Amino acid sequence: MQEIIWAEKSSVGVAKLDEQHKILIGMINKLIRDPQAATRSETVSDVLGEMTDYALKHFAYEENLMVDSDYPRSKEHIKEHLAFRETTGKFCSATAIDVSGIPEMLLEHLSQWLTHHILEIDMAYKAFFQEQGVR
Ligand code: FEO
Secondary structure (H helix, E strand, C coil): CCCCCCCHCCCCCCCCEEEEHHHHHHHHHHHHHHHCCCHHHCCCHHHHHHHHHHHHHEEEEEHHHHHHCCCCCCCHHHHHHHHHHHEEEEEEEEHCCCCCCCHHHHHHHHHHHHHHHHHHHHHHHHHHHHHHHHH
């Protein structure tokens, strides 16, 4: 499975958000490179939990920027974040009883969700934030 590549076209125009996206991509790439790594030092659910916790912190930061600047599409954007939280919560519970590694299907899901979310959903606020002077 291919790692996720962050390129300039992935930039949403806000330095802190780009930085957080790169960290999230790095966490998923680490698992894509070695899906068995989680079984060596931590449980699979711990690794997924750590990634989910970071994603939730990032979502909160991003949602505050959207709400504070009256971004008109914030409600639908926040729904996407909630859907991610529900899905990964279910995966975390399912993997809590299996320590054999991160399933390929899960990595595929995380990779596709994050790529689509950054390039389509997050990218939709780029021009708005730029007009509002959010950097
Ligand atoms: Fe960067 Fe909407 O998550």
